[in-house]
Amino acid sequence: MVITSPVVREKPQQSLFDVAVEQFNIAADVIGLDDDLRRILSTCKRELIVHFPVEMDDGSVQVFTGFRVQHNLAAGPSKGGIRYHPDVTLDEVKALAMWMTWKCAVMGLPYGGAKGGVQVDPKQLSQNELQNLTRRYATEISLVIGPHTDIPAPDVNTNPQVMAWILDTYSMHRGGVAVPAVVTGKPLQLGGSAGRLEATGRGVVFAIEEASRVYGLDLGKATVAIQGFGNVGSVAARLLHEHGVRVVAVTDVNGGVWNPKGLDIRALLEHARATGTVAGFTEGEAITNRELFELPCDILIPAAIERQITQENAPRIKARLIAEAANGPTTPEADRILFDRGIIVLPDIYANAGGVTVSYFEWVQSLQHFYWSEAEVNSRLKEIMTRSFHAIRGVAEQYHVHMRTAALALAIQRVAEITRLRGIYP
Numbered sequence: 001m002v003i004t005s006p007v008v009r010e011k012p013q014q015s016l017f018d019v020a021v022e023q024f025n026i027a028a029d030v031i032g033l034d035d036d037l038r039r040i041l042s043t044c045k046r047e048l049i050v051h052f053p054v055e056m057d058d059g060s061v062q063v064f065t066g067f068r069v070q071h072n073l074a075a076g077p078s079k080g081g082i083r084y085h086p087d088v089t090l091d092e093v094k095a096l097a098m099w100m101t102w103k104c105a106v107m108g109l110p111y112g113g114a115k116g117g118v119q120v121d122p123k124q125l126s127q128n129e130l131q132n133l134t135r136r137y138a139t140e141i142s143l144v145i146g147p148h149t150d151i152p153a154p155d156v157n158t159n160p161q162v163m164a165w166i167l168d169t170y171s172m173h174r175g176g177v178a179v180p181a182v183v184t185g186k187p188l189q190l191g192g193s194a195g196r197l198e199a200t201g202r203g204v205v206f207a208i209e210e211a212s213r214v215y216g217l218d219l220g221k222a223t224v225a226i227q228g229f230g231n232v233g234s235v236a237a238r239l240l241h242e243h244g245v246r247v248v249a250v251t252d253v254n255g256g257v258w259n260p261k262g263l264d265i266r267a268l269l270e271h272a273r274a275t276g277t278v279a280g281f282t283e284g285e286a287i288t289n290r291e292l293f294e295l296p297c298d299i300l301i302p303a304a305i306e307r308q309i310t311q312e313n314a315p316r317i318k319a320r321l322i323a324e325a326a327n328g329p330t331t332p333e334a335d336r337i338l339f340d341r342g343i344i345v346l347p348d349i350y351a352n353a354g355g356v357t358v359s360y361f362e363w364v365q366s367l368q369h370f371y372w373s374e375a376e377v378n379s380r381l382k383e384i385m386t387r388s389f390h391a392i393r394g395v396a397e398q399y400h401v402h403m404r405t406a407a408l409a410l411a412i413q414r415v416a417e418i419t420r421l422r423g424i425y426p
Contacts, residue, residue: 013307014331015091015095016091016092016095016096016306016307016328017091017092017094017095017098019095019307019328019331019332020094020095020098020099020328021042021098022332023332023404023405023408024041024042024098024408024412025038025042026332026405026408027405027408027409027412028041028412030399030401030405030409031399031409031412031413033412033416037416037419037420040419041072041101041412041415041416041419044069044070044071044072044094044097044098045070045071045072045073045112046069046070046144047067047069047090047094048067048068048069048140048141048143048144049065049066049067049090050065050066050067050068050137050140050141051063051064051065051066052064052066052136052137052139052140053136054129054132054133054136055132056129057126057128057129064118064119064120064133064137065118065119066116066117066118066119066137066140066141067088067090067093067115067116067117067118068082068093068114068115068116068141068144068145068150069090069093069094069097069114069115069116070097070112070113070114070144070150071094071097071098071100071101071112071113071114071115072098072101072112072113072415073112073149074112074415074418074419074422075104075105075109075110075111075112075414075415075418076109076110076111076112077111077112077146077147077148077149077150077151078097078100078101078111078112078113078114078149078150078151079100079104079109079111079112079113079114079150079151079153079184079356079359079360080096080097080100080113080114080115080116080150080152080153080155081096081115081116081152081153081154081155081156081158081185082115082116082117082118082152082153082154082155082158082162082166083115083116083117083118083155083156083157083158084117084118084120084121084122084156084157084158084162085117085119085120085121085156085157086119086120086121087119088117088118088119092117092306093115093116093117094115095328096115096327096328097113097114097115098113099113099327099328099348099349100112100113100114100115100356101113101411101415102349102407102408102411102412102415103348103349103350103352103353103356103411104353104356105410105411105412105414105415106349106350106353106388106391106392106407106408106410106411106414107350107353107356107357107384107388108384108387108388108414109356109357109360110360111151111356111360112415114150114152115155116141116152116155117155118133118137120133122157123157130162131165134162134165134166134169135165135166135168135169138165138166138169138170139169139173142169142170142173145170145182146170146182147179147181147182147363147366147367151181151182151183151184151359151363152166152182152183152184153183153184153185153355153356153359154185159185160185160186160187160192160197161187163183163184163185163186163187164186164187164190166182166183167179167180167182167183167186167190170182170183178190178191180366181363181366181367184196184359184360184362184363184366185197185355185359185362186362191362191365191366191369191371192362193358193359193361193362193365193371193372193377194371194372194373194374194377195358195374195377195378195381196355196358196359196361196362196377197231198235198239199354199355199357199358199359199377199381200231200232200235200325200352200354200355201231201232201233201234201235201236201238201239201325201354202235202236202239202354202378202381203351203352203353203354203355203357203358203381203385204232204236204301204303204323204325204351204352204354205236205239205240205243206354206381206382206385206386207323207346207350207351207385207389208240208299208301208321208323208346209243210385210386210389210390211321211323211344211346211389212299212321214389214393215320215321215344217298217299217320217321219240219243219244219245220244220245222245222246222298222299223245223246223247223248223260223262223296223297223298223299224237224240224245224246224247224248224297224298224299224300224301225247225248225249225250225258225292225293225295225297225299225300225301225319226247226249226250226251226301226303226325227251227256227289227292227293227300227301227302227303227304227308227326228251228252228301228302228303228304228305228325228326229250229251229252229256229268229272229278229303230252230303230304232303232325232326232352232355233250233252233301233303233304233325234269234272236301236303236325237250237265237268238265238266238269241265241266245299246261246262247262247263247265248260248261248262248263248295248297249263249284249287249292249295249297250263250268250278251278251279251287251288251289251292252272252277252278252279252304253277253289253304254277254278254279255277255278255279255286255287255288255289256278256279256286256287256288256289256292257278257279257281257283257284257285257286257287258284258285258286258287258291258292258295259283259284259285260296263281263283263284264283267281267283268281268283289304289308290313293308293309293313293316293317294313294316294317294318295318296318297318297319298319298320298321299319299320299321299322299323300317300319300321300322300323301322301323301324301325302322302324302325302326302329302330303325303326304326304329305326305329306326306327306328306329307328307329307330307331308326308329308330309322309329309330309331309334309338310331310333310334311331311333311334311337313334314330314333314334314337314338314341315337315341317338317341317343319343320343320344321343321344321345321346322338322343322344322345322346323346323351324345324346324347324348324351324352325348325351325352326348326352327348327352328348329348330345330347330404335402335404338402339402344403345402345403345404346389346403347403347404347407347408349404349407349408349411350388350389350392350403350407353385353388354381354385357381357384357385358377358381361377361380361381391410392406392407392410393406395407395409395410
């Protein structure tokens with residue numbers, strides 16, 4: 001299938017942090033936030049850059065650069081993932097930390113936002129080198145992390161094993177006794193939570209279910225296209241498929257597949273496990289990531305990377321509902337186009353907040369050493385996702401704005417009120 005697109009003259013690309021600040025200012029204008037609070041909330045509280053050596057398997061030494069940014073601590077300890085990627089930048093980490101503050105606030109969690117990362121391609125490292133890098137990075141950022149100050153979690157190219165190494169490194173610095181609440185997303189054997197691995201994808205599905213009920217979209221007849229088939233996209237695809245929703249297209253970094261009659265998601269999962277990609281799956285037509293966004297479907301789930309829905313492709317998106325499983329997949333220009341076209345966008349700070357919500361559950365369990373069943377975790381997650389949806393929708397109707405601005409306005413109001421009540425020290 002070939003889709004031709006008209007030429008669109010693009011504006012110079014904003015930095016990701018500039019995008020985050022622009023979104024903040026739009027919402028701050030809506031609620032009439034005063035200038036003093038704007039200055040506080042549009043600035044990251046703490047930015048740590050570390051350069052550290054790691055001994056490689058061949059005896060050579062490589063120096064890596066890492067980051068840990070805390071955007072805000074007004075509501076409680078900061079919370080946010082750690083990503084390993086060669087293109088990680090301080091600007092990106094600052095934006096993600098700010099979005100984490102709003103994500104936690106919109107879900108009513110007692111956290112501020114943080115984010116971390118290391119400039120590395122982990123696929124080029126052995127398991128031993130990856131462990132050495134993780135332990136040294138954890139040592140460098142141990143200046144700012146802790147169970148009551150800043151709690152890391154998995155993100156791009158990190159996983160429960162990486163969290164286990166961070167937990168052990170932090171614990172060894174404090175006498176060796178395990179401190180399980182210092183990270184979330186860790187293995188169950190070390191105090192992880194049942195349901196955490198699927199939480200982000202499951203939260204996306206809960207968000208879609210509630211939005212579909214409110215906006216009259218029959219999921220039994222709906223079609224879904226998903227960009228990204230990692231932990232979040234694949235879980236969302238599987239759960240929607242199990243609910244009888246027709247998933248018609250899936251892509252990853254290598255390409256994808258489209259079948260208007262619906263894909264066999266179980267078979268696609270097996271293909272992806274065997275080959276490392278959804279590309280080449282024979283039960284449909286090959287498509288590119290770009291083509292996926294313009295396919296006929298009812299629900300579109302961007303579950304990959306930032307800035308995928310832009311002023312270029314937003315006019316041709318056919319979906320009625322977009323659920324942002326990725327962080328920052330839609331630019332501000334595209335938001336305005338989608339809103340004018342009547343397309344409902346469930347913004348990232350709400351739609352993909354299932355992960356941090358269950359991370360909060362895990363943190364509580366780790367502090368108390370009292371653990372919940374998976375059914376209890378999922379039930380509590382659904383309750384919070386449903387409650388937050390209606391809170392956001394209420395703000396959207398009050399101010400006549402789209403759901404992203406409403407979610408940000410709700411979050412900013414909550415953080416601003418906490419900041420007002422705490423006051424300025426000294």
